[in-house]
Amino acid sequence: MSVKEYRTAAEARGGLLIMRATPGVAFGDRVQIEDHSGTRRNGQVIRSSDEEVLVLVFEGTDDLDLEDTWVRFLDEPVEIALSPELLGRVFNGLGAPRDDRPPILSNIRRAVAGSAINPAARTYPREFIQTGVSTIDGLNSLVRGQKLPIFSGSGLPHNRLAAQIVRQAKLKDEDSSFSIVFAAMGVSYADAKFFQDEFASSGVLRNVVMFINLADDPPVERLTLPRTALTAAEYLAYDLDRHVLVVMTDMTYYAEALREVATAKGDVPARKGYPGYLYSDLAEIYERCGRIHERHGSITMMPVVSMPSDDITHPIPDLTGYITEGQIVLSRELHNQGVYPPVHISPSLSRLMKDGIGKDDTREDHPRVAAQLYALYARALETRNLASIIGADELSERDRRYLKFADAFDERFVGQGEAEDRSIEATLNLAWELMSMFPRDTLTRMSETDLAKHYQGSD
């Protein structure tokens, strides 16, 4: 089959172009569209029959007319060119340069759709990454090959936290840094600029590939952007043996673009108007991260998901949480109290933590410290609620201790400087300092050996 070209389209609406009587077009193939002014747009076949072909136009269908539009079916999948030259560059969602430099020339071209990693070829991620952030390293540890999203809300400092992690992330006792793939979907110019400046000022720019679609760029392009970015990440990880950290912001705008197109296509909506395949679609993106047998490189992923109205049960954070290996949840309450980073530890979780910490990886007592801190903090929050009803004066001495602990924990353990890079030892020592506010017998999750070694309390 070869390239086919048609002059007329039958319908254009909501980012979709409908072609009639264009038989034999392959599902998923790339399409080039030239409008009346001669400007080229890109598209993809999302349904194909002999009678009707649906083309998703990444740049949108605004300003198209039906008579004077050339449509070329290119007989190839949507793909990008890959070479080591990617690093240090800025592209759009289709892999076209956004930085006034020439396109990447390479004979390595790969379809952005990707395919599923064979579970039998995967390796379980177990190498601890030190981010220098206590709430993550101590309580929700990140490991190489994990996907750990930041659940946030509008106005919360998720970008600053993501940037801090990018700056500080390293393997314990190893100096090799990460290559970074930065995927921005529907973010504001200011947010994109913030990251660019961050990368520039921390001197990692030459190690970063950026794929950017701003809030005023065509939304349909957001659908292919994370796939393009991950194809580049896979190339860096598995062809060039690099450890790649993928930062994707903001997955909510991605999902909204998906809903927009689904609605235009007439798909049956499931929850809140999102199509029934939102879960599978998100999984196709998130599951491209991981570790593979006998490959040196790895892909670690940190997507940012802003929760509409801070609602963690909204379909986007909800489905994301079912796919990712945990989540770091930011809290507006802590933020308003001036705590940075405002990580709310109770709903935060890292599922892959258990095998990346402990004696050989971080420190012997780490798993129990995490469990104990969680238990103490949960109890302390209950006490705080109680105090807000009956007043702190009415509390028993035991309860007042919990209250004091909660405040110290928020201020000293959760709170830290934006430039403060705490080692895991520092984090654990700080934890012991706080736990030692309690009598020895309260720390039931700790072993006798831990207590003998680290307990600093008076009894």
Add this chain to the structure above:
Amino acid sequence: MSEHSRIGVIRDINGPIVTIDLPGIRNGEQVKIGELGLFGEVIALSGQQAIVQTYESTDGVRPGEPAIGLGWPLSVELGPGLLGGIFDGVQRPLEKIALQSGDYIRRGLDVPALDRARTWEFEPNAELELGAQVGPGTVLGTVPETQTITHRVLVPPGVSGELQEIAPAGDYELEATIARVRGAAGQSHRLKLYHRWPVRKPRPYAKRDDGISPLITGQRVIDTFFPQLKGGKGAVPGPFGAGKTVVQQQIARWSNADIVIYVGCGERGNELVDVLETFPQLDDPYTGRKLMERTLLVANTSNMPVVAREASVYVGMTMAEYYRDMGYDVVMLADSTSRWAEALREVSGRLGQMPVEEGYPAYLASRLAAVYERAGRVQTHGAGSGSVTLIGAVSPPGGDFSEPVTSHTKDIIETFWALSKELADARHYPSIDWVTSFSAHVHTAAQWWAAEVDRGWERRRGEALALLARDAELSRIVNLVGPEALSSAQRWELEGAALIKEAVLQQSALDEVDTFCSPQKQFALLDLALGIYDMGAALVGMGVPVQELQGLPLLAKTRRCKSMYSSEQLEKIAELRADVEQEFENIRLEYARQGEHAQ
């Protein structure tokens, strides 16, 4: 390609849903789509056209390409060599696929589930004589499939007649003929070590039986509080992060079933790898052999094609029934049935079917019920009694248990282990909520516990739950007006409930000692915690201040007891109990003396 195969033409491609022109094709028939040869299944017919759901991505497929009807429905291969294997949602062996296509799964691969080149040591059934009448379930012979599991080679369903030939003891490949049977109509059946069975059709059995013995999982909150029977059906619903996967994996590791089938349905790749990497290292607590020798995995990660996800539950269930038919107790874990239901929704959405609740099709409830009903304890056709226990994880959106999949599941199952976000947030694991969970099997399980462990089990269990219920009530009061409003007795109740929670209910899957707890140890811990509560209540009644009891070091020791002593060290728990009794007795005596003194 069989002699039945017919060739048609592709008309329309809409994601995984492909419309083909192929008159005469049957509903449910397998189809090979396009030049890539993607596998699919007919799900609807309309005039000349058939609608096919494909198990692989349809990128690059065009209208006009051929579609071949294969003449049979989606089927699995059943024979020796399944155990220890890792299959995808349509029973393709993932390890062999990795050898053929590398780290990523290439499309259109056609790899049989069972290894054709491997030979098996067949031992014919000595009691069978030539000329005997045989039927479905007749044991033709045995094959040592693994060190622990003897594979019984049975006459497959649908075959009966006179045994004309049976192979002598020896090594045979799967395709070798091991028996010939002449049917009543004179037709001859050639039987091999394996046969095929359509996954959507339940395998037949002689009759259904009631469950009689509990499935021991080594998890206290399950075995002691919400027991499951062998052959029962249960659900583990919970929001993300509540620990569903760990609960399922603990059951897979520690339950006293003969065979465990773990279906990872639309789950995380990294978590499946955890299972793939750790299970081969683990020892079976009952036989001391490797756990993988009795385990079989079906892995369909969330990014694998959605239609194969829908099929994976049936594929797993059919293999479970196959081992049940040999007389084994099988546990099948499906993680998660919500992903399976969403796959149904996705396909029905693509077909433009009218959605009812939250986009789910109207047939959701009946399909769910039909899957769960395949679980049960049965009289098999030839090998005695066997069972399939089905435990499905449910992932309700937003943790809302009133959503369609959870609520329909709740109507069908008998054991409900509800995971709670609040408990998980406080790192109380397993986060099975004792208020909303239930088990319909307590009475049956009690007979087993009375016979095997202690006659007091049912009473003690009831007392513990009652104490926990009072704790929930009192906690509400404390939250409203503060702890000062409570009487000493009530405060001791809170302490007793806390002891039950920490010393009995909480159990760490990561703790080497506590990860498995024998029924005897379970009862010893429960009895110890309740004993402390009872003795303390008596002292508090005498006027001993609650604070004095709360500060006792033996209470802290009781909380740690579960991970200090293994299931083999019951005498240590008895010693601790004696110490506690002594200590309480001392307090009582001292208090009585003080009382006399004051007089």
